[in-house]
Amino acid sequence: MNQHIQPATQELPEKKSGIPAALACKCPRCRSGNMFAEKNPYRLKTTMKMNERCPVCRQPFDIEVGFYYGSSYVSYAFSIAISVASLIAWWLFIGLSTSDNRFFYWLIANALLLVVLQPFLMRLARSVWLSFFVRYDRNWQTNEPAVPERINKDQMNNW
Structure with missing residues (x-):
């Protein structure tokens, strides 16, 4: 019963940080592929x-019908945070009276x-919302992405 377990010869890829990936609207699973067809x-x-799927790891971005309606709450939180930050900056530099x-x-x-920030905030909110439900996978090259359960092809990209 003296079995020797060989260590894995293949190193795991270095874990990429999630915040820069979310800010750049990258896929939350591989943190490399672009979520949006147009970068600008x-x-x-x-x-x-x-994109229907991540061009790098093939993770589906449309997880279920109406999935991205929840990103409106994230966008709202970002808008409130920006408003509070701008109010504090205005108060410090210009003053309120x-x-x-x-x-x-x-x-x-x-x-x-x-x-002016709304197009960026809407994309960022979708990126953050998707990252709540799709986790980073260090072995995305070998692991298959999860298959969406509830998809209506007629309603894809219909927002």
């Missing part, structure tokens, strides 16, 4: 056009900032 979020005709219109100027500046 400000090409408004194709802003939300996602009830005797003039500085608060209303901040409201206008914040609204413009959020409108």
Whole structure:
């Protein structure tokens, strides 16, 4: 009963950080493939056009019908965080007062900032939302991605 177990000769790939991958809208499973067909979020005709699968690891991005409706909560949280950060920055650098219109100027500046950032925030929210449900797999080269259970082909990319 003296069996020797040979150590694995193949090294596991180095684990990539999830935050830069999410910010770059990369696949959460391999953290290499692009989630979106167009890299530039400000090409408004194709802003939300996602790849059906990851071009690197073949992870499906459309997990179930209506999956990305939940990303609206993530987008809302990002918008609130940006609004709070811009209010604090405005308060520190310009100041807030009830005797003039500085608060209303901040409201206008914040609204413009959020409108300009919206295409990026929508993509980022989808990337973060998907990463809640699809985990990084160090062995993505050998492991098959999970097959989506509830897909309606007629409703894919229909948002």
